[in-house]
Amino acid sequence: MTHPTPAQTGITPGETAEQHAHFEARIARGEKIEAGDWMPAEYRRQLIRMISQHAHSEVVGMLPEGEWITRAPSLKRKTILMAKVQDEAGHGQYLYHAAETLGATREDMLQALLSGKAKYSSIFNYPTHTWADVGMIGWLVDGAAIKNQTMLAGCSYGPYSRAMVRICSEETFHHKQGKEMIVAYAQGTPEQRAMAQDALNRWWWPAMMMLGPHDADSPNSGVLTKWGIKLKSNDEVRQEFINEHVPELMEAGLTIPDPDLHQDEHGNWRHGPIHWDEFWAVIRGEQGLNKERLGARQAAHDDGAWVRDALQAYTDRQRAVAAD
Ligand code: FAQ
Numbered sequence: 588m589t590h591p592t593p594a595q596t597g598i599t600p601g602e603t604a605e606q607h608a609h610f611e612a613r614i615a616r617g618e619k620i621e622a623g624d625w626m627p628a629e630y631r632r633q634l635i636r637m638i639s640q641h642a643h644s645e646v647v648g649m650l651p652e653g654e655w656i657t658r659a660p661s662l663k664r665k666t667i668l669m670a671k672v673q674d675e676a677g678h679g680q681y682l683y684h685a686a687e688t689l690g691a692t693r694e695d696m697l698q699a700l701l702s703g704k705a706k707y708s709s710i711f712n713y714p715t716h717t718w719a720d721v722g723m724i725g726w727l728v729d730g731a732a733i734k735n736q737t738m739l740a741g742c743s744y745g746p747y748s749r750a751m752v753r754i755c756s757e758e759t760f761h762h763k764q765g766k767e768m769i770v771a772y773a774q775g776t777p778e779q780r781a782m783a784q785d786a787l788n789r790w791w792w793p794a795m796m797m798l799g800p801h802d803a804d805s806p807n808s809g810v811l812t813k814w815g816i817k818l819k820s821n822d823e824v825r826q827e828f829i830n831e832h833v834p835e836l837m838e839a840g841l842t843i844p845d846p847d848l849h850q851d852e853h854g855n856w857r858h859g860p861i862h863w864d865e866f867w868a869v870i871r872g873e874q875g876l877n878k879e880r881l882g883a884r885q886a887a888h889d890d891g892a893w894v895r896d897a898l899q900a901y902t903d904r905q906r907a908v909a910a911d
Contacts, residue, residue, distance in 0.1 A: 597810045599628040614815045619745035622688035630814050633807065634744055635689050636705075637816070639696045642682035644708035647700075647880050649675045651715045652724055660718060667764050668721060674757045681750040688746045701885050703877075709866055710797040712875030713789070719772055719779075723786035725765015727794040727832065733758045734828045735798060743815035766835070773839040780840070787836065788844045795858065796866040798825045804863075829856045 598607060607627060613620065620626055653672050659665035683693055699705035710728055715721065733755055740751035769786070772779040799805055799821035811817040819827075833856040836843055847859025868874040 597627055597629045597813065602627055611814070614743045618743075619748060620743050621745045627814075629810060630744075630816075631689050633810060633814075633816065634747065635686050635691045637807075637811075638682055638686040638689075638747055639691060639699065640706050640708075642679045642686060642696070643700045643705055644711065645675045645679040645682060647707045647711045647884060648728075650880055650883055651711055651713070652721050654715060655718060655721050658718065659721075664768070671725070671761050671764065674761065678754045678757070681754065682747075685744075685746040685750045697888065701881060701888060703872065703881060706870060707880075708797050709869045709875075710793050711880060712869045712872075712877050713793050714876055716789070717782050717786060719769065719782040719786035720790065722765045722768030722772065722783070723790045725761050725763075726769050727765075727787075727790050728797065729758050729761040729765060730832055731794050731797055731828050733762055734824050734831075738817070738819045738824060741818050747816075769841075770839045773841055783839075784841055787841050791844050792862065792865075793869075795825060795829075795861055796863075796869075798828065800863065800866070801861075826855060829858060830854075 598604075606625060610620075610626060610630075620630075649672050652668060656665060656668055656672065659668055683696060686696060687693065696705070700707065710731075715724070736751050736755050736758065740748055740755055742748045742751070769783050772783040774780075802808060802820045802822045805821050808817060808820060812820070833843060833848065845859045847857075849857055851857050865874060869877070872878065
């Protein structure tokens with residue numbers, strides 16, 4: 588007979604039903620769980636997994652847009668893009684710190700990213716072919732990320748929830764600048780319109796996928812929902828994303844690359860089948876730019892070795908002085 592795993596039940600050997608009942612009652616009362624509080628080991632593990640993968644996504648997410656900083660078409664667009672890419676680095680920082688409050692170390696998390704053990708968002712394995720991709724990332728990718736993160740701002744773990752509040756306000760600026768750019772191009776010259784449409788054709792489905800597999804194929808959702816980490820399911824968040832973005836993209840004069848897209852009797856936009864084979868192949872690194880992205884992160888990590896060494900030497904010296 589096979590026994591259910593902690594990932595399925597949430598209960599790790601050594602934990603009692605009373606501890607769990609007390610913990611779940613706190614969540615039911617809407618209290619935030621803070622770093623020093625008792626929490627199930629599986630709650631901690633799930634949060635470290637999710638928050639560290641989220642942090643990796645922000646940091647790897649700097650790469651596709653960062654490539655365009657030197658090629659921005661105007662000073663205004665360049666300063667906006669530089670601010671956005673720097674914001675993503677800051678988001679990575681907040682999130683790594685949030686994961687550290689749970690006992691994860693920066694070294695372990697970075698090692699997990701660089702070795703390919705930890706995931707990061709599938710969306711950042713897609714290439715940016717034209718300048719319009721920068722706008723489309725802002726409109727669609729930040730747009731999808733905000734839907735997910737607004738939900739996470741209400742999650743039960745205090746440090747993650749508070750990081751999300753701050754991140755969402757910055758993402759809102761990212762979203763607006765992307766939309767403003769694409770709307771301008773969609774109303775621009777025939778070449779600009781074609782560039783905007785081409786970007787939509789390539790980013791629409793990856794943006795749909797980034798919100799995670801359908802609920803029936805989402806093994807982590809059970810415990811995440813039970814413990815108030817996820818307040819909405821992957822499909823619910825995807826539906827919110829579609830309902831907001833489909834009318835706006837259409838109003839901009841763009842065509843969504845989904846022949847099955849239609850509105851149901853409740854006003855919800857319904858999409859056609861998602862190519863999940865592509866999604867899993869991208870995550871496994873069999874399709875897309877996974878090797879290039881990890882190579883770029885590894886090079887940045889190696890280049891930063893002298894900074895870490897200098898910080899360590901300074902800390903050692905301060906400790907020696909204090910000991911004297
Ligand atoms: N890519 O059981 P579920 C951004 C994995 S931030 C790769 O449904 P869960 C800002 C999942 O990890 C974007 N892997 O998983 C920005 C799990 O595998 P595991 C990142 C994915 O956790 C904008 C397996 O599939 N946001 O864009 C993906 O319940 C522009 C089964 O899935 C966050 O990370 C994926 N797309 O739900 C930056 C938000 N989806 O770990 C720069 C926090 C699923 O068991 C420029 N995370 N998987 O081996 C979450 O909300 C959740 O983790 C989900 C997935 C909703 C992403």
